[in-house]
Amino acid sequence: MNSMDQQLATRPANYVQRARVWYALLVLVFGVFVIRIFYLQVIRYDYYKKAAQSDQLKQYVIPAARGVITAHLGDGAVPIVLNQKLYTLYADPTIVKQPEQAAAKLQPIIGGNVDDIAAQLKGKDTRYTVLKKRLTPAQNKKVLGYKLPGIGTEEQDYRTYPQGQMAAQVLGFVNDNGEGEYGIEQALNKQLAGTSGQLKAVTDINGVPLAASPDNISVAPVNGNSVGLTINVGMQLGLEKILKAAQDQNKSKDVSAVVMDVHTGRVLAMANYPTFDPANYQNVSDPSVFSNDTVTNPIEPGSVTKLFTTATALQKGVITPTTSFYDPGSWTVDGTKVSDVEEDHSTGQQTILSTLDKSLNTGATWMLMQMGGGQIDAQARNTLYDYFNNHFMLGRATGIQQGNGEEADGILPGPKDTGSGINLTYANVSFGQAYTATALQMVTGLSSILNGGTYYQPSLVDTVTAADGTITKIAPKVAAQSVISGQVSQDIISLMEQNNTNHIHEGFGYLDFGPNYSVGGKTGTAEIANPLGGYYPDKVNGTYLGFVGGDSPQYAIAVYNLEPTKYSGFAGAGTGQPVFANIAHMLVNDFGVTPKS
Amino acid sequence: MAELRTARYGGQATAPAGEVRRHRPDYWLIVLALLLVAVGLTVVYAITPALSVTDGVTGAHYVIRQLIAVGLSAVAFLITARIPLRVWQKWQMALLIVAALGTLVALVMPVLPQYPAHRWIRLGGLSLQSVEMVKFALLFYLGTFFANRYQKGNLGDSKQTLYPLLVLICVAGVVIGGIQSDFGSTVVIVAMVASMAWLTGMPVRKIAPVAAVLVLGAVLLIASTPYRRERLATYLHPESNCLTTGYQACQALIAVGSGGIAGLGLGRSVQAYGYLPEAQDDSIFAIYAEKFGFLGVMVLLGLFGVLFARLRSIIERAPDMFSRLVVAGVLAWLSTQMVINVGAMVGLLPVKGITLPFVSYGGTSVLFVGAALGLVFQISHYTSFGTRNVQRRKDGGDEDSGDGRRLRRPYHSDLSGRS
DSSP: HHHHHHHHHHHHHHHHHHHHHHHHHHHHHHHEEEEEEEHIISHHHHHHHHHHHHHEEEEEEEEOOOOOOEEEEEEEEEEEEEHHHHHHHHEETTTTTOOOOOOOHHHHHEEHHHHHHHHHOOTTOOOOOOEEEEEEHHHHHHHHTOOOTTTTEEEEEEEEEEEEETTHHHHOETTTTSSSSHHHHHHHHHHHHOOOOOEEBBTTTTTTTTTTTTTOOOOOOBBOOEEEEEHHHHHHHHHHHHHHHHHHHHSSEEEEEOOOOEETEEEEEEEEEEEGGGGGGGGOSSSGSSOOOHHHBOOOOOOGGHHHHHHHHHHHHHHOOOEEEEOOOOETTTTTEEOOOTTTOOOOEEHHHHHHHHHHHHHHHHHHHHTTTOOOHHHHHHHHHHIIIIITTTTSSOOOOOOTTTTTTOOOOHHHHOOSSSHHHHHHHTTTSOOOHHHHHHHHHHHHHHHHHHHEEEEEEEEOOOTTOOOOEOOOEEESSSSSSSHHHHHHHHHHHHHHHHHHTTOOGGOOOOTTEEEEEEEEEEEEOOTTEEEEEEEEEHHHHHHHHSSSSEEEEEEEEOOSOOSSSIIIIIIIHHHHHHHHHHHHHHHHHOOOO | HHHHHHEEEEHHGOOOOOEEOOOOOOOOHHHHHHHHHHHHHHHHHHHHHHHHHOOOOOTTTHHHHHHHHHHHHHHHHHHHHHHHHHHHTTHHHHHHHHHHHHHHHHSSSSOOOOOOSSSSEEETTEEHHHHHHHHHHHHHHHHHHHHHHHHHHHTOOOOIIIIHHHHHHHHIIIIIIIIIHHHHHHHHHEEEEEEEHHHHHHHHHHHHHHHHHHHHHHHOOOOOOOHHHHHHHHHOGGGGGGGTHHHHHHHHHHHHHHHHOOOOOOTTOSSSTTTTTTTTTTTTTHHHHHHHHHHHHHHHHHHHHHHHHHHHHHHHOOOSSSHHHHHHHHHHHHHHHHHHHHHHHSSSSSSOOOOOOTTSSSSSHHHHHHHHHHHHHHHEEEEEEGHHHHHHHHHHSSSSSSOOHHHHHBBBOOOOOOO
């Protein structure tokens, strides 16, 4: 010690100076720090505040709950489309720690391959990667229980269908992005979807909002409207059963039918077979099955059209229900022979009723000729066009709530003579060829005749219930009034009833509904145009238009049985008529058809 | 009195030497250390909910562990403050061997996948960072080394002084900087060697070439390892790779900058919620800056500044060269870590992964820093007459007379315990 301090004395406190130099250096560094921190926290504050917010402040869309869809059952309504919450599992690979261990934990829950999941968790070029969709609440709870950094779940609504496949094509479905596709879901997407809310919040790195911050903004979502359909659940299920059986029996390409309330234009049942399962729409391989053919597939309807031709002629006063005329067996129009296909076709005296009963093309053409004063001319064409287009609205989309532009028009040729055999075309139109219309158009046009002349726009929506509980009843909308006179309405009803009676006597006993019910109809065996020209020799569609009621018609029914391959006789009587009868029996038995007083 | 005045104004040249007295120790050391520890605990406590989000630990996990570490650290402080310095000096080689063995154990121990570096000795739930033991042992080893050469006057002798030091630095560079990938601690050790060499009076012409070689070596080291190259690139352009290697640097700047003048408030840190990694540990300064703003940072820097000033003043009045060197080693250790840590958080230095002394969560660091401060506290008991002028100037305000009463009325004047 002593010697050390001796030296200290000889080399006086050099260390003190050196300590001060060192300390001065430290003070200098502190000074630099202070300047730098002042620069960061005071001068560049706004920049870093913004940088922080762009990281921390996250904007969320708070999804609005999609409205449910209900339908009538008995006197009440039941939900047929509901929501269920499922979860989307995602990862932010930049935050994930120990991807292998995390993958090993996730694999038993979400399935798949551990290595693939780990690879996804390691992908550093993204901050959002979806690991699995549609996790159940139980799976979600399990995943969140692991508290894996960088791995989270998002809630998403998915549709569920208590009635399974029922009315699938009428309803459509909701895709993974929450958008309605096809049917009601697409047509009323905006109403059903509601308005999503917004949440701007400071969050942790996993996006979980932290406690209240002045930067947080929250706009509550407005949930979607619920829609009550005019569909009757029991009737719809019954109709679908009938159509499936018919398709099985006739081996048809497709069987469609619509049941409409004659007095309101409301669709009570509407179905096609084959159909699909809306809960698993993603597994459908042929998307054409999504379409509701009753509104999307116009065809040449065939002889059911004769009802409209007759109504037009009656309304124009060129015939009466009891008018008789001489049928020469064929007419020559624009140089082409128009003749019948009916089996007991012969020349001789015919009536309006026999025209319908035997489905005489010559009879329909004769009625068209009467509109022109004895021949098919511009006046005849204009008259038929006017009634088909403006009164019965055939070949015109109805505006029913289906899809977005999904509903088809069909084609009704204009009456103008363009020099390509327009009179022959119109002769064809008069008995149901050379123009196309959907089943819905046919049944709606028929309803306007049956109810005394009021054309109601067809509708599938009965009520709309807002998120706050306000219920709006959708009243039937009159699209055209006095389409035909009350007298013509009575005449057509009577002719259809008589036609039905005749068919019973001809051996179709299943059309007998007894004395308490009024049932009428018309068959159609429609040839199918070959896109290459002419008509297929071996393919037809069996169609039917009819009604069932008591003192007056209550339900109008259209049946399109497309390209049946197994049946006897003509397709109309062999495949359209029995489907109609089954539907009519179901309605009489189970759905309160009011008997005659 | 006249003599004192002369000493006061005339500098050290006229000061009598050789008389050492024991007196009241520097309690400021304890006060400052406790304040810094309190700052750390407060921040760790405040970000507990954030940590439980990101690390998935329960509530007070970190606070409780840190409290235990602080308790152990206090015990270490009491032990090192009590055991006389000469005893430590006597066992200096044994201590260094223990530290070297510890390092060896850390090197052969299996590592955890999330912490792949061979830096830890794990015993059950406990883990020790071996390099902290090395720093502690080096205080005595280097102190003895330089004090001996100071005494012998062969500080300028390359063979006796410079080469052994170079060997030491190389070993530290290879083992700690290379194998353990702990560049930050290597810098701390080099800083300890350099400050002691400087303080003992090693000629500048000896220090300068070594410094040049070290800088060159550091550059080579950085250039040779991709991991360091990346960090350097990150340091030069933190914005350009915010999502990858520069992530921590970027998030640290955002945390500091968004704190503003007054800070977001104690419970208001957002960056701790998973944005800034190591929020409780190496990045705690940035979180503190986010919470307390520029004003708070000035207070924290002030605490460190005052602490370092106390150490400097203890160096100046310490009774002998060995004591002086131990305090110098502690000052080099604490100040270098603080500079590296804060420098990284404010974007002036590359991110190094080193703790902020007293403040950062981390048991080993707190434990050995406490032990080191205990040594300083013991040394602050004594003053050599040679530096009484400094004593007067620094502490005169504490005593009303301002006449060096403290020197004339020591609490103890027994020097028998010291040679």
